[in-house]
Amino acid sequence: MTWTDLKESITQDYRSRGLKDAQARLNALKRVESMLFEIFPDFDGIVLCNMDKDDLKQILESKKGKKLSGSENNVVNEIYNRLPVIRSQSEIDEYGMQQYINNVPVERFKVYICPHCFISLEIKESLWDEDYIVCLNCGNTIRNPVIEEQNLQKISRLQTAGELIWDIWKTILVVILMIFVSVAILKAL
DSSP: OOHHHHHHHHHHHHHHTTOTTHHHHHHHHHHHHHHHHHHSTTOOSGGGGGSOHHHHHHHHHHHHTSOOOHHHHHHHHHHHHHHHHHHSHHHHHHTTOHHHHHTSOOOOEEEEEOTTTOOEEEEEGGGTTOSEEEOTTTOOEEEOHHHHHHHHHHHHHHHHHHHHHHHHHHHHHHHHHHHHHHHHHHHHO
């Protein structure tokens, strides 16, 4: 599904619903389309497959310089209501989007909870080695939970190794004790 197909689908849907403000939404679709082509010069709709809807809304608002209107917001929602069709593997293969998706850089992240405001923190891989991070919601500086998790894993491995060594020593002591008992019994005979 290309951007033209997506746009046509939304246009037909707006016209067939019998909305009293259908023309306002069609105009909003044109405005959103023009902003998308300004932001992404080679825009074909595929780029939206790997972009969160809220991120796109923020990008459009920053381009527009103010909040999106209700109609523009609805257009973005309609776009994303149709995108899951594009995201299926068979559609990706059929439309040759796999090469595009394979070239999109993927940044790994881990999710933790801020101990102050209890909001989810997405800590990107580039921040994993930092000692402290700042919660963007509450502004508090906290120890990097990724490092804390790594330290706990090291302690867990050391504890497991210590338990293993202790079990080996217990086995050796039991064997030595059995040898002494056997020698004592043999001497007694």
